Amino acid sequence: MNDTLGIILYFVIGLSWTVYVVQEMFITGSSALNLSVAKDDGERKQIQVASGLHFDGIEVWLVGSIALLFASFPLAFAEIFTHLYIPFFLLVYALIGRGLSIEFIYKMESKRWIRSMSIIWAVSSIAIMLILGIYLTNIFYGFPIGADGMEKGFGSIFNVTGISGGLLFVLTSLVAGAAWIKLSTSGELGDKAMAFVKKIGIIYTIPIMLLLVFMGFNNTEASIFIGELFTASPALFALPALTVIFAIHTTYYGYRGKAASTFRFALMTLAFFLITGFVGMYPYMLPSYIDTQYGITLFDAMALKNSLLVIVIAVGIFFPIIIFYQSWKYVRFTKKVNYNDE
């Protein structure tokens, strides 16, 4: 019973992260492009109004994922947040910068204010995806956990695989963001965005980064591809295979300039990347690449039955409700944002 609740919550957290990242990627991506594709403040405002509507409701999925980790697996939460003390503060600063700039860029009339806010908006958006990409890739890659806990400082997350993962997140977000601009705004802005990610070659980098990360995973003791579930049922290798296929499709449709398909496949790429990761590292919350036995499993980290039960019931009731009203919001406000809409 206890273990079942823990396993359910392990996958709920994976789901929550996935739902968060696939939405955050087009918000941050479109935000980051504001400097490169908007020719004036009217166009920049189109991006702001299209993305601003959703960003806050999306960001809560991140807070939710963190709160769920805290409540369900307190040991893993404490261990990882202490280890990554500085990266998490940097993430907070990036979130603060993005949240304030996206809302307030046009709340003051000074040209200097608007200029600095648009830069903060772009830079913090990229920073969010970079830090999250490095963080999540390292969660799948494993940590230097030895018999007495972490053997290295937080700098160890900046390994080649981690950085490739960070770049994978940023680059895929830019492509998804360009497609989102095309889908959610009217005028020529969307075409410019789609042309931009093609012209400077961002669309071609996605499969390459993905392969780098997957190869990196395979280089360690803690490789997700020899984890419990992949070993038990090889059919699961369909997940990483699909991730690669989606990445290639993103490139293909990005090349052809088809926004809707590019959007769909870019989102699917990161979604399947995360699903692959969470399935692969099961049952570890924090795998160790020094020796798998030192890794922290969900069973080591989980809270007791009563607490897990409260959370499972709450999630069971409220996740469907949240998904319902957030979907309603997407459907209700599909109208494209025009030039000079407020």
Next chain:
Amino acid sequence: MVETLSRFQFAFTIAFHFIFVPLTVGLILIIVLFEARYYFKGDDKFRRLSNYFSDIFLINYAFGIVTGIAMTIQFGTNWANYSIAMGDVFGSPLVLEAIIAFFLESTFTGIWLFRRHRISKRLRLLVVSMIAVGTTLSALWIITANGFMQNPVGAVWTGEKMELVNFAKIVFNPYAWHMLLHNHLSAIILSGFAVLAISSWHLLKGKEEDREVFITAAKYAAWILLFSSILIPFSGSSYLSFINGVQSSKVAMITGSEVGGLKTVVRIAFGFMVTLGTVFIVISLYTVIFFKKFTVSKTLQKIYMYLVPLPYLTIMAGWMVTEMGRQPYIIYGYMKVSEGISDVPVSQIWFSVISIFVFYALLFIMDYALTMQRIKKGLVEPDGGANNE
């Protein structure tokens, strides 16, 4: 050092976060009131007032949200041992806060911020009501978590860890409900003062054609202020008599039977809070009775403009009583603050303390500048984006 810095950082970040929280919690209720008047009476005045105060709400809401994320992260970065010991009990209210309250308020503030001029009257009322429900529930859950730390019920202490026994007891912890009521009333008082001050500014320096609208706003604020400041001593005294039974050491500090250091600070803070609370009753009575005089007297209007810091200081004093009064415990009677800190190199904490301090100073200037310039811009109608609304 790690403990001192962590304490300082938490006190600083929570106090900063709480600059924005009470204003948004109280103001959204006033906005719902305006929006309901608009929906049922169709009086356009209330739509304009709701739009205007919503802009001020949204600025402070955004700052409240972003500084709130810093709070969540800190449980893991700075209070890891507390999180391990308390995860079972503290975690679930936090999850409930996120999935019941945060999602609701965030989803709907997005609509309010970026689409409110293009939706129907009915949807407008629905959206602001959802935000109000969200902020209230959010206060409920975080206070449930804090209430447990003040008065641990529904769980057992194993010597290392709190284990959840009865979740209903945690939710219906009387400590938390006393606190919630007291806290909400104080937020409403603060927002009443804010609306009164803003309206005063417009009567003094604003456009002539907006006068009538802001007199209405001031009248609502004055009555709201009167009701809440009369109710709050009742909530306070029943709260205090409840504390008497469960936190004897806090009461000893309040009454002055234990003195020295922090204990004296608690006593002074309590006296300050009660005195100002009494002053608020007098002020609000005066305003309601002599409301006609207020609408014409420039001196009175000027005074109201400068009263706004008082409710903020009162609220800070109240929280100082609550939080300093339970020292040295992090979970009253079971775990000390010193046992809750993370095992982090002190240099990293220096990094966060200094960077937060600088960063938050900038945020404060930003919030102040944004709020002030929005207040002064007065009532504006959407004009196709030219006004940067």
